[in-house]
Amino acid sequence: MGPIIPVYEISTELNFLVAFLIGLGFGFALEQAGFSSSRKLAGMFYGYDTTVLKVFFTAAITGMLGLTFMNYLGMIDMSIVYVNEYYIESAIIGGVIMGIGFIVGGFCPGTSVCAAAIGKKDAWAFLGGSLIGILLFGETYNWWKDIYTKNFLGGVKLSDTLGISDGFLVLLIIVAAIMMFWVGEWAEKKFKRPDITKEM
Amino acid sequence: MNARVILSIVVLALGGVAAMLPNAKNSSLELNEKALHQELLLSSHFVTADELADLLINQDPSLQLIDVRTIEEAKKDPLPGAINIPLDSMFSPDKNFYLDQTVMKNILYSEDDQLATQVWMIARQKGYKNNYLLQGGLRAWKNNIINPKYPEQTASKAAFELYEKRAAASQYFTGAEKVIKPKVAPIIPIQRRQKKKVQGGCS
């Protein structure tokens, strides 16, 4: 039963090898999707390219469907799996700052590594910048400490908050995502910029 | 059909199935009630007083008797080699490893079946193995082994043989007490895997 490594206490070396292999798949999928191009990523916010929306939601849906079924079949012990912890204030503030960073810098940390790997100089600049940003947070941690640790509720699931079953929530997200995909395809036609997409 | 349509149909169908699933069981490690009940009915978890006597006389090294009564009660009439862990401290972190291990064959007992069964069920629900119950508890032990009843004259040959055996065992446990070596083999706490939540995310 999964998760394999924490349950069977696999050695550190093998754990890191697994980390590397998973990263390999992660990087490959991101690059294949075109996330190594900042203008393709930014296209999401101007409508000329909605790859981000499609890939992101398809991946999230695949993940949540897989986890739901694996849990049902007893293949994974969900009580061990990490569920992101609920600190509502810091999640919103952090998300807003990241959102500005996204539109200014054109990458997120994962995609910047991916773009840096194929030689994008701007991605290296983004990576350097992100180290500075983390350093800044570390240096000023005491200023944010209160709000950073406020309202901790543990790993809260949205389905529990809404009082519906996990599977039903997944279905709702799927329906929402399909509608967004449809809007995305429409937007790509309406806001198309062949001059940009040709270069990507 | 383009990729979007295919994907939409597939995920919608899967999502529909997912929506009909009962809400997630959080941990399938623990036995559910039904399976536990089944096991109780099969009574494969019982060790009879006679079997226990055999194990004790043969000084089975993997045997560990655990008295789950309170300390005062346990002091009065302990079984040879038994350790006393009262129910309330049984599942505390420093005692837990007695039950949660894989080397010893634990036999739990109390005055009768009840208290020990309670402990056994909790242990089983936690997924612990190698724990057994003394059938009938200490009472059965006393009635059958320590003070065996002489069978009626009309009883079968087997009953007499059983009596002979029990009487011998009684002698062993009451008369020749010095023969029983105190248990010296310490239990090595087997570190069961810690069911710890994975630290994840980017933090």
Place this chain on the structure above:
Amino acid sequence: MSHHNYITGKTKYMNPYLAGVLLGLVLLMAFYLTGRGLGASGAMKSVVVTGIETVAPTKAENSDFYSKYIQGDNSPLNSWLVFQVLGVLVGGFLSGALAGRLGWKTEKSPNITSKRRWILAATGGALFGFGSQFGRGCTSGAALSGMATLSVAGFVTMMAIFGTAFLFAYFFRKNWI
């Protein structure tokens, strides 16, 4: 799947839905094998913490923030996420090599200079780095992995990131289109 990118008519990138399923399977594999999703910013934090620890060890140990990530003699670089991000680097390179996308260049709108693009990228990176610490994870660690486990934090982070980016998109349009 007749056309992968119907704007250019090229088949350079994988179909986004297919790539999404692939990414989702990698994510699922990560959960099945390790009980945690994917991440990126955590590895960068390890780099920063290692740097601080090397330059000013006492300071690192006294800081509430850095000390959380220092465990005895074990270097913070010896962490799961660091190896995972190294994998991303190699995986991205392999994919780029297979698709013929390797090249030392700066991608930017023709309206801006390369220098401006670098400054913007670094600024955006700094904001993202800062925000990822505040939000306990980035797009991969908090939003994507968080959503897969149906965590409230994941959905909130995702909406905050994309919502804000949409809101501010207008002001930065010259840099992109």
